[in-house]
Amino acid sequence: MNPARRRVRALGVGLLLCGVGGGLALWLRPGAPALPSATGAPPYEPTRADYAAFRARHPRLIEPNYLPFMLHRVQLGGRELLVVCRWADDRSPLPVHIESPRIPASLQDEVHPQTADAYAQAARRALAEWQRGLEGLVRFRTTPVRREAALRVRLIGKAAPHPDASIKVLGATSMRDACRATGGDPASERIEVRFEVPEVRVYLADEFGLLNPSQIERVVLHELGHALGMYGHSRRITDLMHESLPDVPTVENLSMQDVNSFVTLYQLPNGTVYRRGPWGEAPAAAAAPSASAPELAIAPHVDARHGFELHPPAGWMRIELPTGMVALDGVSWDFDATFQVMVRNYPTIESYVERHAAAHLGDAWVVGRQESEVAGRRALRFSLRRPRGALVEELTFIEVGDGRLFIVSADCPSDRYEAYRPWFDAALASLEIREPTSAPGVDGVRAAPVAPVPEP
Secondary structure, three states, X not given: OOHHHOOEEEOOOOOEEOOOOXXXXXXXXXXXXXXXXXXXXXXXXXXXXXXXXXXXXXXXXXXXXXXXXXXXXXXXXXXXXXXXXXXXXXHOOEEEEEEOOOOOHHHXXXXXXXXXXXXXXXXXXXXXXXXXXXXXXXXXXXXOOHHHOOEEEEEEEEEOOOOEOOEOOOXXXXXXXXXXXXXXXXXXXXXXXXXXXXXEXXXXXXXXXXXXXXXXXXXXXXXXXXXXXXXXXXXXXXOOOEOEEOOOOOOOOOOHHHHHHHHHHHHOOOOEEEEEOOOOOOOOOOOXXXXXXXXXXXXXXXXXXXXXXXXXXXXXXXXXXXXXXXXEEEEOOEEEEEEEEEEEOOOOHHHHHHHHHHHHHOOOXXXXXXXXXXXXXXXXXXXXXXXXXXXXXXXXXXXXXXXXXXXXXXXXXXXXXXXXXXXXXXXXXOOEEOOOOOOOOOOOOOOXXXXXXXXX
């Protein structure tokens, strides 16, 4: 078995499939609609305007999050509603039965055979990771008695089925009837709901043979996210709940945004109404900023880990990343422009570009190249045009001289570039480079231990 040949991808009902992987980019542009309807109504496309209206009513939301992609569409009193829907608080600790797999000899690797218990322990670790990440808002207890369990984790010792030549199902969690409206006034801020997910299914093998327990742990982690209440998927590839899980994880287990989103889900009252239908109208385009007077945030973004400080554009959402930060004109899943700083461990611009140029450039056209200085250091700036999505990107490499290389990326739609360019330039000019407090380019590592899940 060659793990490098395997990609996993997830669909709206919790299917994990083989599919595309990710490159070096940590932030992705908005993609497909999130919440289709079983009734044939138009799909709901989350917008920052809807989110801002909801945030005004619930100002204590933890950000960044992908809450709109977690919601369920329900019918009540002839109205269609988007609602928060998850396990009721009084169901915790949630009883979970882990079904130990039967592994046929034909799937075993003769050199490195796997045991059924190793996969059961992987599922147990996945439960513990969710329990730890949600800081006690969700708790589990395992039970050996299947009929006592509210949730069953089925570990299936078979090769994943292939619906067609390009799709391989590695796991499934049915969300179609997971949430039901049971009462209340559809015009109120909260209705009565009932959430039930009886089982998640995970296949242990593909055409190359058995997956190893760590790979199965990631699949179970993803499926448990659906079983905890998430209907859709995140749009950010570094989130566990993104629709594709690359072979080499960009984060270990739950990302910051995964944790923020599920903590928010379980802190909001169950049945909270996010929005009422009908919907289907195209979201209004956001106005570009004023090109004449770029305004930077008064409070700087300080990253002591990697050794830099800058003032991003005023009002933009700031998100800390393992290799730096990103500022967004919008929210994490609906934005018009980004300004991102990454710090990598390379001595020169040329050593980095020689190795990673193809990953950064992709299908872009290089329309400009300029030697310059940024923060008193040598810099090389590329101007790129990306045909897909008609994007413009300014990519600046800054050689620090101490083993660190700064990569500053700013992008926006091409028809708004002249308006955004002064904002990008002003933010870049505010960059100050300092001594780091950690090794350059090294991602953060969780120090907190994973709390065990009580056994019977």
